[in-house]
Amino acid sequence: MMEADPLIVQAQTKLLKRSEHVIVMADSSKLRRKSAMIVAGLDRINTIVTDDGAKAEELEDFRSAGIKVIVAKVTEDDEMKKLA
DSSP states (O other): OBOSOHHHHHHHHHHHHTOSSOEEEOOGGGGGOOOSOBSSOGGGOOEEEEETTSOHHHHHHHHHTTOEEEEEOOOHHHHHHHHO
16 A cells, blocks of 8 residues: 555554554556555555456455455446546
């Protein structure tokens, strides 16, 4: 889990210290981005939820790390809502 804003990183790090289970919801395009600041490593994430635009090899990296992967199917209605 990455973030660009140092203040957000600080706040999220404090929250994560109190969390037992970490679920990350990320648009598939976010899986391909990189950042200099890491909020949580893969060892801290339990589940990731993303859309069906994610590539199989990206998802396999998470599964190999022991992370449960949930892929949500994007419908045409969902795409239209993005444009509105």
